[in-house]
Amino acid sequence: MGSINRIHETYTLIKKLSHINGADVNETLLDRTMFAIEKLPPLGKEYWWFLFFGEDGERPVQITLLIFRKHGKKMLFNNKEMKFNELSEDEVLAVTSGWIYDGDELHKIADTNAIALLQKDKIISEISGSEMVFSGSYPNYLMTLGDLINLKMKNGNFIETKDAYGVFLPPLGMGWVDVFSEASGRVLGKKFKGTAHLQKVVGVAPFGPFHWARIVFKNHSVFSFFCLKMGKDSHTFLHKSIKFFDTKNQITIRLNNPKLDVSRIGDNWVIEGVEKNKHVKAVLEIYATNRYDMKGGGSQVYIQYAVIPKELTIKDDNNTFTLNDLGEGVGTIEDAYW
Structure with a gap:
């Protein structure tokens, strides 16, 4: 061909x-x-x-x-x-x-x-x-x-x-x-x-800046989010989404375009999202870090953080989920930027 x-x-x-x-x-x-x-x-x-x-x-x-x-x-x-x-x-x-x-x-x-x-x-x-x-x-x-x-x-x-x-x-x-x-x-x-x-x-x-995370819990429930951002330290986010799957009860909660805040505070990443009647807050503690630097034909820094959730609250009109419901979890959050 x-x-x-x-x-x-x-x-x-x-x-x-x-x-x-x-x-x-x-x-x-x-x-x-x-x-x-x-x-x-x-x-x-x-x-x-x-x-x-x-x-x-x-x-x-x-x-x-x-x-x-x-x-x-x-x-x-x-x-x-x-x-x-x-x-x-x-x-x-x-x-x-x-x-x-x-x-x-x-x-x-x-x-x-x-x-x-x-x-x-x-x-x-x-x-x-x-x-x-x-x-x-x-x-x-x-x-x-x-x-x-x-x-x-x-x-x-x-x-x-x-x-x-x-x-x-x-x-x-x-x-x-x-x-x-x-x-x-x-x-x-x-x-x-x-x-x-x-x-x-x-x-x-082109390479572009973004955040992505996926956390898997003991009962196989899953929290994930993704957003594009305007630059390394920007808090202007595009193409935002948060998903939560409660595997035990077969419940799915999606925030398709939330008001979103993502910040690193010390050794924690904090993610908060609100959309109408839905609210999410996650605090993810870093325990390992790996960095990739790419240069030539476009540049990208790509950092992976191994994390465990220290706090999680997910609410809508009918449900509230916390770590007490889900058990321990583990996952990765990624920070990519030019």
Whole structure:
């Protein structure tokens, strides 16, 4: 397939995902998105994010693995030159990176300029000399990284176990798919049990500043929020949303365009949102931090904070939820800016 046809296919995919904007994504489209390399026009980017949250301990195990590529020949990623050669339609040079918080300290896995090979149901790459393989089909997947990580994923006990979203404003656009799973296996030689968030993003747009968070509770209820912001320290937020899923009682509360405030106070992130009769306040305590710096063809600072909720209140006309109802939780909040 020629380059122009492949770029057209990239835009077609983003358009399809933007028409879903919810959980009603079929498994064929989800896995086609997850296990494919798209042809990227100028401003094009692709990300594969693999996040894992443990269930045990005061500061649960967390893992992030990343594959990233963009249009262009090269960029600096954490001050290391990375090239983005397209070797074939299914094989590219990309950035691979990751980190593991083991319950006591954060272990960074060295940033690598690695070959990524994508097959129908498999991604093969490496990070810092350890082979990384992600394989399977919805809802069952397997992630291995050398002898560091061996995790099996299966259908999660969540209200939503998959979704697809997108924004399509030609010639710009962004689309992504998510899978929310149970995960179990071994990490750094120890047993692991928890949850996984698997995500593939493809976009044609400049880097932009945003916040995103996902917190999973003991009873598998989920709190998440997302917003675009105008700059690093801006409190002007766009495209705002907050979601809460009470898995035990099968209740969903959504704030689709709330009045929102997001601030960092010491070692806590505080999120407050109000929309008509709905009110949300979350205080998330940081226990580990990882930072990515990207420069060249656009710049981005991308910081992940491993967090535990210290306070949470979610109200509407009929319900009030607090940590007393949900139990302990764990998750990540992200702060990205130019």
